[in-house]
Amino acid sequence: MSDTPVDIAIIGGGLVGASLAVALAPLIERHGLRVAVIEASELSASGAQPSFDERSSAIAYGSRAHFEAMGIWSRLATRTAPIHDIEVSQRGAMGRTHLSCREVGTPSLGYVLPNAFLGQVLHERLASMAIDWHCPARVEAIVPAVDGHRLTLDNGCVLHAGLTVLADGGRSGLKASLGIDTDRHDYEQHALIANIETAKEHHGWAFERFTSEGAMALLPLQDRRMALIWTRPPEVIEATLALDDAAFLQALQSRLGTRLGRFQRVGTRHVYPLSMSRAREQSRPHLAVLGNAAHAIHPVAGQGFNLALRGVMDLEAAIEAALEAGRTPGEALTMANFEQRRQSDRDLIMQASDTLVRLFGLELPGIGRARGAALGLFNLATPLKRALIRRAMGMARH
Numbered sequence: 347m348s349d350t351p352v353d354i355a356i357i358g359g360g361l362v363g364a365s366l367a368v369a370l371a372p373l374i375e376r377h378g379l380r381v382a383v384i385e386a387s388e389l390s391a392s393g394a395q396p397s398f399d400e401r402s403s404a405i406a407y408g409s410r411a412h413f414e415a416m417g418i419w420s421r422l423a424t425r426t427a428p429i430h431d432i433e434v435s436q437r438g439a440m441g442r443t444h445l446s447c448r449e450v451g452t453p454s455l456g457y458v459l460p461n462a463f464l465g466q467v468l469h470e471r472l473a474s475m476a477i478d479w480h481c482p483a484r485v486e487a488i489v490p491a492v493d494g495h496r497l498t499l500d501n502g503c504v505l506h507a508g509l510t511v512l513a514d515g516g517r518s519g520l521k522a523s524l525g526i527d528t529d530r531h532d533y534e535q536h537a538l539i540a541n542i543e544t545a546k547e548h549h550g551w552a553f554e555r556f557t558s559e560g561a562m563a564l565l566p567l568q569d570r571r572m573a574l575i576w577t578r579p580p581e582v583i584e585a586t587l588a589l590d591d592a593a594f595l596q597a598l599q600s601r602l603g604t605r606l607g608r609f610q611r612v613g614t615r616h617v618y619p620l621s622m623s624r625a626r627e628q629s630r631p632h633l634a635v636l637g638n639a640a641h642a643i644h645p646v647a648g649q650g651f652n653l654a655l656r657g658v659m660d661l662e663a664a665i666e667a668a669l670e671a672g673r674t675p676g677e678a679l680t681m682a683n684f685e686q687r688r689q690s691d692r693d694l695i696m697q698a699s700d701t702l703v704r705l706f707g708l709e710l711p712g713i714g715r716a717r718g719a720a721l722g723l724f725n726l727a728t729p730l731k732r733a734l735i736r737r738a739m740g741m742a743r744h
Contacts, residue, residue, distance in 0.1 A: 348504075352382045352478060354665075354675055355497055355507035357485055357520065359385030361403075361461065362637030362654050363513035364468035368416045369662040371475055377669050382478035382505055384485055384497070386514075401539055401616065402573040403464065404429070404552075404565055404648035405457045407447075408740025412659050418467050425463045427566045428454035430550035437557040437601060443731070450735050454550070456648075458565045458573060488520050494632045494676060509632055509676030511661070516639035521625060524633070530623045533703060535560050536583040537645060538576040540615040541567065542598070545607030548572055554646075555602060561646045561703070562601060572606070574598070575645050577620060587615055620644055622700055628692070629685050632676035634661055641692065643699045652740055653695050660687040 354370070356363045367383050374381055405413075405426070413419040432455060435442040447455045472479070480499060487498040488510065497505040512520055516528065548566045555562045560577030567573055576598070578586060589597065595609040623642045628635050637654040664684035665675045673680060 349496060349506040350478075350503060351380070351506045352508070353379045354509045354511065355382045355384065355495075355505055356511045356513055357384050357488075357497075357518075358511075358513035358515065358637070358639070359383050359469075359472075359481060360513065360515070360637075361465060361468065361651065362658060363511070364465065364472060365416070365655060366511060366513065366636065366658045366661065367475070367477060368418065368468055368471045369412075369658055370665070371416070371471070373662070373666055373669060374476060379669075379675070380478065382480060382507070383472070384483050384499060385481040386484045386518075388482040401461050402458050402541075402565065402567065403461055403651045405459050406649075406652040406738065406740040407452055407454060407456050409652050409655050410457065412655055415659075416471070418471055421467050421470075422459060422464065423457075425568070426457040426459045427568050428550050429456045429458065429552045429566060430454055432552045432554065434554045435556070437555055445731065445735050445738075449732050450739070450741075452739070455735065455739055458552075458567055460567075485518070485520060488523060490524075490632075493674075507632075507676075508674055509634065509665075509680075511634045511636060512639045513636045514639055515637065516623070516625070521635065521639060526625055526627045526635070528623050528625050530621050531700075533620045533622065533644060534579060535577045535620045536580050536617050537620055538574070538578065538583060538586060538615055538617050540574045540576075541613040542572045542574050542595075542609050543611035544570045544572060545610055546570070548606060553602065553605070557601060561644075563645070563648070564602065564606075565648070570610075574612075577645075580619070583617055587617055622696065624696065628688065629681045631678040631681055634681065634684060636661065641696060643696055644703045646702050647699055647738065649695050649699060649738070653692065656691060656740065657688055660684060660691075663687065 356367055363383060367381060370379065370381055373379050410419060413422055430447050432445040433442060445455065447453065480501060480503060483499045483501040485497050486500050489496045491506060494506055494508045495510045497507060497510065514520060521528065542564065547570055550566055552566060553564045559579060563575045565573040591612050594612055599609055621642065622644060625635050625640050628640050636657050640657065643650050661684050664680050664687060667683060668675055668680040
């Protein structure tokens with residue numbers, strides 16, 4: 347069978363890969379790009395899930411602009427909940443920090459969006475685009491070829507891609523087959539994810555509390571629901587997962603207090619291990635690595651998907667610049683442009699996230715009081731706090 351030439355092959359049709367394909371829509375129309383998306387899982391047509399089984403993502407205010415550029419924000423906005431204020435505190439210690447959208451003059455700091463709905467909207471847009479859609483299909487082999495890579499799919503197709511994008515989460519082994527190693531650090535923590543129903547309205551408040559076991563966060567959802575992220579050591583997480591709903595809510599209440607009244611209900615609980623990982627190569631000629639295949643960070647600051655989405659938009663911008671200059675999407679100069687756009691943002695966010703986890707994980711005499719004092723002082727440092735807010739919102743890239 348002869349190879350089918352494509353300009354760009356995106357391996358992975360999840361949130362990151364689908365976002366890239368949708369972001370490329372104007373370039374497909376304007377420059378006649380041929381784009382293939384390869385997704386291994388057979389996806390649901392509707393993407394609908396029961397509301398208490400959905401995981402959610404914190405979407406920074408700056409990420410809203412990216413979805414607006416894709417033409418899908420108005421649809422996404424029907425299911426988002428805005429974050430107006432964030433309170434950061436430490437259990438058992440005085441001192442806290444309050445971050446507010448009013449300090450930077452925006453309608454919100456960000457939004458919380460169910461992943462299932464985001465995936466549904468992205469795939470609705472993909473269905474209307476002129477792309478080569480391979481689903482379910484798996485890349486069995488990826489081999490460097492002249493001006494690109496040769497991809498052999500398990501559905502019998504063979505593609506020759508000028509640019510291959512690995513957005514498959516990094517578990518397929520494709521990175522390793524190309525000689526790309528990944529550095530990992532195990533945080534020795536697991537994250538428990540669930541949706542919580544509260545007695546009181548949250549009014550767009552999010553809460554982050556650091557404890558001796560790890561960080562806890564509550565993010566606002568629509569109505570009186572909130573998304574919980576509870577990080578704990580692996581030796582206790584299974585016992586937490588096994589608690590009945592009443593005991594679980596009581597344990598949660600004892601750690602987070604009654605600011606939102608009594609916790610009324612908990613949805614299905616999910617657990618996954620936490621680590622920081624980074625591919626040693628994020629790009630090379632004719633290859634880009636995005637999303638969790640490129641990097642994974644602790645959820646402590648809610649920056650994971652936003653960092654991945656900025657990678658999507660930086661790659662789209664580098665491809666657009668190449669096409670406008672008469673170059674191809676995958677050539678070395680295009681990939682160097684992409685890496686230049688990504689490096690400072692990626693390095694800063696990964697380092698800041700890791701530092702925050704390590705700092706609040708230290709258990710030394712007096713350090714709890716010192717951290718509490720630092721949170722209180724930071725709350726008074728208005729210019730510094732405003733700069734941090736804008737950075738976390740994705741509004742200050744450099």
